[in-house]
Amino acid sequence: MHGRVKVKTTAQQEEEKRKEREKKLKIYVAARDACFSKRKDGVFDEEALQLTQQLLSSNPDFATLWNYRREILMHLETVKDKDEVQKIYEAELLFLESCLKVNPKSYGSWHHRGWVSARLPRPDWARELSLCDRCLSLDDRNFHCWDYRRMVVKMSGVPVKQELEFTDRLIGSNFSNYSSWHYRSTLLPLLHPESPEATSQCGDPPHSSSPPSPQTHFHRVCEEQLLKEYELVQNAFFTDPNDQSAWFYYRWLLGRAEREEMISCVYVSREGERVAVAFSRPVNAQSAGLLLVLDGQPQKVEWQSVHPHFKHSPVWICDLPPGTISDITNEHNLTVHWTEKHTHRDCALYTGRSESWCRDTATDLELFRSELSVEKTSVLQSELQSVNQLQELEPLNKWCLLTIILLMRALDPLGYEKETLAHFQTLREVDSMRSAYYSDLCSKFMIENTILKMEYAEVRVFSISDR
Amino acid sequence: EYTLSEYLRMSGIYWGLTVMDLMGQLQRMNQQEITDFIKACQHECGGISASIGHDPHLLYTLSAVQILCLYDSLDAIDVDKVVEYVKGLQREDGSFAGDKWGNQTLIYHGKMDTINVDKAVEFVLSCMNFDGGFGCRPGSESHAGQIYCCTGFLSLTGQLHQLNADLLGWWLCERQLPSGGLNGRPEKSVVMLNLNAVLFLVCRYYQSMFDNTDNLNMLYPPNLTPEEQLNHVTDTAKAGGEASQTSSIKADELMVRL
Numbered sequence: 001m002h003g004r005v006k007v008k009t010t011a012q013q014e015e016e017k018r019k020e021r022e023k024k025l026k027i028y029v030a031a032r033d034a035c036f037s038k039r040k041d042g043v044f045d046e047e048a049l050q051l052t053q054q055l056l057s058s059n060p061d062f063a064t065l066w067n068y069r070r071e072i073l074m075h076l077e078t079v080k081d082k083d084e085v086q087k088i089y090e091a092e093l094l095f096l097e098s099c100l101k102v103n104p105k106s107y108g109s110w111h112h113r114g115w116v117s118a119r120l121p122r123p124d125w126a127r128e129l130s131l132c133d134r135c136l137s138l139d140d141r142n143f144h145c146w147d148y149r150r151m152v153v154k155m156s157g158v159p160v161k162q163e164l165e166f167t168d169r170l171i172g173s174n175f176s177n178y179s180s181w182h183y184r185s186t187l188l189p190l191l192h193p194e195s196p197e198a199t200s201q202c203g204d205p206p207h208s209s210s211p212p213s214p215q216t217h218f219h220r221v222c223e224e225q226l227l228k229e230y231e232l233v234q235n236a237f238f239t240d241p242n243d244q245s246a247w248f249y250y251r252w253l254l255g256r257a258e259r260e261e262m263i264s265c266v267y268v269s270r271e272g273e274r275v276a277v278a279f280s281r282p283v284n285a286q287s288a289g290l291l292l293v294l295d296g297q298p299q300k301v302e303w304q305s306v307h308p309h310f311k312h313s314p315v316w317i318c319d320l321p322p323g324t325i326s327d328i329t330n331e332h333n334l335t336v337h338w339t340e341k342h343t344h345r346d347c348a349l350y351t352g353r354s355e356s357w358c359r360d361t362a363t364d365l366e367l368f369r370s371e372l373s374v375e376k377t378s379v380l381q382s383e384l385q386s387v388n389q390l391q392e393l394e395p396l397n398k399w400c401l402l403t404i405i406l407l408m409r410a411l412d413p414l415g416y417e418k419e420t421l422a423h424f425q426t427l428r429e430v431d432s433m434r435s436a437y438y439s440d441l442c443s444k445f446m447i448e449n450t451i452l453k454m455e456y457a458e459v460r461v462f463s464i465s466d467r
Numbered sequence: 468e469y470t471l472s473e474y475l476r477m478s479g480i481y482w483g484l485t486v487m488d489l490m491g492q493l494q495r496m497n498q499q500e501i502t503d504f505i506k507a508c509q510h511e512c513g514g515i516s517a518s519i520g521h522d523p524h525l526l527y528t529l530s531a532v533q534i535l536c537l538y539d540s541l542d543a544i545d546v547d548k549v550v551e552y553v554k555g556l557q558r559e560d561g562s563f564a565g566d567k568w569g570n571q572t573l574i575y576h577g578k579m580d581t582i583n584v585d586k587a588v589e590f591v592l593s594c595m596n597f598d599g600g601f602g603c604r605p606g607s608e609s610h611a612g613q614i615y616c617c618t619g620f621l622s623l624t625g626q627l628h629q630l631n632a633d634l635l636g637w638w639l640c641e642r643q644l645p646s647g648g649l650n651g652r653p654e655k656s657v658v659m660l661n662l663n664a665v666l667f668l669v670c671r672y673y674q675s676m677f678d679n680t681d682n683l684n685m686l687y688p689p690n691l692t693p694e695e696q697l698n699h700v701t702d703t704a705k706a707g708g709e710a711s712q713t714s715s716i717k718a719d720e721l722m723v724r725l
Contacts (some may be wrong), residue, residue, distance in 0.1 A: 025470060036520045062474045064521040141655070143608050150606050178653045182608045185597035244641065244653055251634070252597040284627045310625025401639075437640045441633065 031055050039068050044075035049333065053095060060099045060106040070115060082121050089120045097131070104135060110144040112152055125156030140170055141179050150183075160191045171236070178245040185252060227379075229253055234386060237399070241390060247399040251406065254383065263345040265359035266336050270328060270349070271319045275301075276361075277336050277345075282312035289339035292318065294325075328352060361455045365425055380410050398431040402438075409445065414456075419448055474516040477508065477527040481534050488537055505531045512555075525565035554581045561590030562604075562627045579623070586628055591607060591617050595605030599634035611642060611651040 008016070032049050038048050052069045055062060093116060099109045117123050132149040135142060153163060164187050165179070170180040233253060236246035263279040275292060285303035292299045301318035305311070325332050331351045337344040347358035367456055383406040391400045401423045408416035424442040428435040447464050472479060480501060487493045508516045508531065514523025515531040528549060535541045556564045561583065593605045594617065600609025601617035614635070623629050642649040650656060 028470060059471050059474070063524065064474065064516070067522050143602075143610070147604060179608050182596060182598075186606050205477075248598050248638070248653070282625075307625065312625050312628070314628075372552060413593055433643055433645075434640045440636075444633075 028055070028058075034066060035068060039071070039232070044072040044156045048072050056101070056108075057099060060109045063108050066108050066112050073116075073119075077119075086121045088310060089116050092116050093120075100135070104139065104142055105144055107144065110148050116147060116151070118155070120439065123155075125152055125158075127157065128152045129156070136170070140174055140177060143179065146179055146183065160187050163187055164191060171232075181245045181249040185249065188229070191225070211407055226253065230379075230383065238390060241394045241400065244399065247403065254380070254407070255410075261338075261341050262340055262343050263336055265357065266334065266345050266350050267355070267357050268325065268334060269333075269355045270325050271354060273322060273324065274317055275334065275336070276315060276317045276414055277318065278315050279338070281308075282310075283315045283316075283338075284311045285313075285316045286311075287340065289337075290316065291337040291339055292339065293335045294320070299324075320402070325349060325464040328354065377411065380407055383407060384411065396426070396430045398427055401427045401430075413445070413449055414452055417446075420445065473518045474521060475527075477505070477515065477530040477534075478517065480504075481530040482539055484534055498538055498540075498691065502538070502540060503535065503666070508542060509544050509548070513545060513550070513552030515544070515549070523552070523565060524702045525553065528552065548652070550581055554714065557582050557587065558678070559586075561586030563587075584624055588624055591620055592626075593630055595629075599636050600638055609638065609652060611639070614639070 033052055035048065035055065036053050038045075038051070049069070051070055052065045052072070056065055056069070059065075073088065076088060078224070080088065093113065096109055096113045096116070099106065099119075100113075103109065114171065117125075129152050130150070132145055132152060135145040136149070137147075152158070164184065165186045167180045167187070171177050171184075174180070223232055230250075230253060233246050233250045236243055237250065240246075260280065262280050263277055264280050265276075267278075268277040269276075277290070285305065290303055292301050299320065301320065303316045303318050305313035306315045306317065307313040329351055332349040334347045345358060347356055349356040375439050385403065387400055387403050387407065390403060391397065394400055405420055405423050405427075408420055414422075421442070424438055427438045431438070450464055484493065484496060484501075485497055493669045497585045505515065506518070507512075507519050508521075508523075508527070510516065510523045514525070515528040515608060517530075519529040521527075531544070532541070532549065535543055538575070553563070558564060591601070594601045594603070594607065594613070596602060596607075596609045598609050600611075602608050602610060603613055607613075618627075618630065618635075621629060641653070644650055644656075
């Protein structure tokens with residue numbers, strides 16, 4: 001019959017779809033097999049470029065094809081002149097842009113783009129940076145793009161200050177900005193390193209060649225800039241107390257303390273004729289340059305780790321030559337040198353004593369000093385005040401509560417004990433999913449407090465049950 | 468979809484087999500067919516590809532090794548060649564071309580001493596971020612998958628003391644969303660529940676090991692090979708919240724069962 005629209009049944013539609021998929025699959029498989037066979041034959045021609053392009057457009061995660069494509073391009077480099085190569089790679093960049101539009105999170109595409117940019121006779125880094133700007137404006141959590149941006153910045157020498165301003169813009173306008181705060185944490189130490197000479201030299205260009213890792217080494221930031229950062233991050237969490245990025249960043253800002261490295265304890269035993277040395281962190285005795293001096297004489301000893309497998313151990317033991325300290329009527333003076341860190345600890349073994357422990361008290365060592373102690377007390381107090389203000393407005397905000405606890409630990413662990421316990425209790429209630437973590441942390445703090453109290457009371461025995 | 472995902476076939480097989488194994492159903496899979504497939508994917512250089520005809524890659528070499536460990540049949544491939552392949556991928560800065568998965572592959576073979584461990588440790592530490600976590604490269608944002616890899620590596624090389632356990636533990640706790648599932652980084656949605664359950668537990672495990680090994684009785688028995696140690700971790704993750712000693716590891720039971 002004419003003029004009537006033919007309505008397809010569901011079954012027919014399904015069948016058509018299936019045929020369609022089968023057809024697509026056939027084409028795909030044929031193209032893939034053609035690529036593999038060409039590559040096997042060592043063919044690097046135009047058709048190969050087209051075939052790989054066809055496949056990669058729909059499947060940019062097909063890593064092997066990107067490898068083949070790079071082989072083709074490298075081959076073309078050898079047979080074409082510089083201008084032609086420039087054109088080829090520029091076309092490649094355009095192709096990649098279309099791939100990224102479809103799938104902005106493909107490792108393959110980003111990696112290939114990085115490879116192309118590095119090989120372009122005349123790269124256009126400004127263009128690459130602008131691509132990153134656009135990509136991040138669509139999704140500022142795309143870590144592929146952020147990593148690519150870092151590469152572009154490095155290759156083209158974009159000033160750190162400019163990138164810092166870039167993060168300012170993103171943080172100012174977006175909520176989901178963890179990536180921006182993260183980037184900031186890597187930029188700050190580069191721009192405003194705390195110089196050992198004076199704290200007033202902000203703005204001086206950094207002279208270190210290797211980038212300091214924000215967590216492990218040399219992550220100082222000069223005071224002036226630091227105060228600006230506190231203001232910035234406070235603005236963020238006062239505006240939105242549930243913006244977790246700001247709170248994570250704030251914790252980092254407050255606490256980049258480096259623990260003093262030292263020999264925490266030396267123990268000598270006449271009976272065992274041995275010396276045990278404990279360190280503030282695990283060390284490798286060989287590279288640490290441990291030296292034992294007995295009554296002014298360096299001793300040749302073999303240091304043994306207490307840890308069965310690893311090279312690093314917090315405790316090392318050595319045996320003294322037989323008879324050296326066994327006579328209980330003799331007094332001996334030992335010194336253990338940690339030459340790598342230019343520190344040492346003395347230990348006196350008195351007459352009539354069969355053993356000797358030499359260490360500082362936990363209080364002296366500030367052993368339980370919170371990591372948030374890099375700042376001056378005045379700064380910490382001021383920060384605590386601010387966060388307390390917020391807590392009054394938002395009594396059930398967990399980020400606030402935890403930050404207050406950490407600040408109190410840094411200022412006065414024993415003095416704030418009562419408040420700390422109360423806040424932990426509230427925390428466990430408002431954020432019950434993490435109550436185990438809070439309990440664990442609370443327990444740790446209470447045990448530390450018990451030890452501190454013991455030292456103040458000068459007792460030797462204490463109980464940590466129910467802590 | 469099956470054809471399109473060919474580029475990760477080896478890993479797909481591993482994920483599938485692990486799930487079958489966890490459910491006690493591994494015997495339903497065709498071991499011979501899978502072993503033959505893996506053999507066909509090992510290249511001359513020793514590396515293993517995701518599928519036949521594809522290029523070798525560290526990631527799929529690891530998956531293949533993991534599959535063979537499940538079947539306790541590592542001898543099906545040329546193990547020495549694999550070690551050589553992985554060793555050859557280590558760059559001057561300590562990293563491995565194609566990811567940090569290289570360390571895991573070597574651990575399975577108990578051949579960590581073939582690589583420059585110190586340099587690798589140095590590289591891993593250079594990837595540590597302000598939040599205590601790790602990214603793919605120095606400067607990259609922290610990501611739970613990367614943290615799993617790096618923490619595992621640091622544990623096996625006796626470098627756990629380099630972590631800030633309280634800080635990282637906190638960051639990891641905050642991955643749990645109201646639904647019970649875990650995200651890979653802040654303000655993102657839930658990722659593969661089963662993978663992340665293992666991840667979370669492993670990472671908390673490491674934190675616990677760092678904090679109070681005696682209480683939890685979590686020290687490795689001294690005579691385990693590195694390979695067995697890795698499996699030991701997996702068993703712990705499998706046990707999840709059932710062992711009463713591991714009271715400070717508190718994952719949602721629902722997550723663990725997945």
